[in-house]
Amino acid sequence: MAVRHKHRETGTSVVVYADNYINDIEGEKLEEMCDAFLEKGFKKIVIDFSGTDLVNSIGVSILIGIIEKIKGKGAVVFSGLKDVNFQIFHIVGLTRHIRVYDNEEDALKESASCDGVSL
């Protein structure tokens, strides 16, 4: 059975909740899902980590996959990172490429055209 990842659509943006499934290879379905949102015309994807305890190396690899996949098609930003997750993203270099917001509301406030992936 296909797992429906939790998400919330608002205007041209969509918030996707990473929760803990990002840490399993099944979490890769998120990549297709984000791609599909952009195909549908959404401009910005906020990946929210407020429900994620600890991102592991599989999670990092899936996130890099998402960023690579939607490169040039839209923007992706992160929100709700716990300290430990922020540190991990810093170590692997993700924070240098992805804008990080305290919470999803702040992430949504920024206009979709001037932030996100700068690859």
Next chain:
Amino acid sequence: MSGVDLSLERLLFNLNTLAELGEEITSPKDFTRVVKSSLYMVMGTFSASKGIVFQYDQSDGLFTQIASKGLTDVRGAGLKIGKDAATAIIRNNKPIDLKSADPVIALLGPGREFLERLGARVLAFLIVKDELLGLIAMSDKFSGEDYTLYDYQLLSVMAQHISFSLHSHTLLMRLMYRYNENKGLYENLRRIYYDTIHAFAAAIDAKDAYTKGHSHRVSSYSAAVAREMGWSADDIEGIRISGLLHDIGKIAVDKSIINKASPLTSNECKELNSHPVIGYEILSRIKFPWKGIPMMTRNHHEKVDGSGYPDRLKKSDIPLGARIMALVDAFDAMTTDRPYRPRLSFREAIDEVKDHYNRQFDPEVVRPFISVIRKEVLSEVENPTIVPLMHEHLDPVTLSRILEGFPR
């Protein structure tokens, strides 16, 4: 390969991945899933955006891909090498930079262009006991940084883990039941784990000029006592690891406090005494394949009369492993030089243990500790661990004199 940024966070992230990788490859999950997860773990560790795992067939020299990520089309992806290349790869047995002048690269022949077309930058061959089993090829880092020397070392450790998994699978495929051989490999795997943590423990000890080797000694003394108490091999391994990491919280304590020769102010004392709790917080974030490591670390300064820290636990409320570590930790501290005093003689240290018997130290732990020392002096054990590290010669006569009047 440039310099190394070895922050505590990076080490923890990497140790955690090693623990998860160890768990993954020994799990009963479907083989392709295990290989895929392993590849993702390697890629996530180095933030590589493309990666592929090949299985090698010695009979025809062909590599077949068994998992990949970030590559659009790898169907028909084939890589073939000659006998010479395989021999050189096995002899070399370490990850290589595809852009380097490593002689192994030249031996890859057309395989080199093939790998470059795939976007590969680093190659980690999967080798077990002089047998080439496969290859992990990975792209440049997503972050644009270079692979460091530390990255190469870590990749080598991870590749060994994965080789083990491939090897067991290959064995199963051949329907060979080589139990003993596999057992040896499993030992190997633990060794890799142990070595990684060991390197980490050395970093902890390095912070304290006086305690060089302290974690290592606490580790082997604890294991010796646990063995004497009849613990299982697995639990002994656990306390051995715990001993290596028990002072990890000192990483967060100011170096000047640790090495201070004069008495500490109450604030400094508070800071130093926070190390078991900090250690606990660090270690409880790591998924260890052994039980109780965070708690043993937290409670290694408790005393059986309840006057220790941080939880002021009494006797049986203190985890047994922590009671063992409390004793051997204090014993090692007494028998080595410290900034505030020279070391005590063996006799003086034993007298201290005697004085604090059933107050600081648990009789149930002191007894096996004494009995290990006695056996070591009488050469009744094969690999003595405690006595050889004492700075004085201990013969049976001296020992029995020292132990005279010791509560039995």
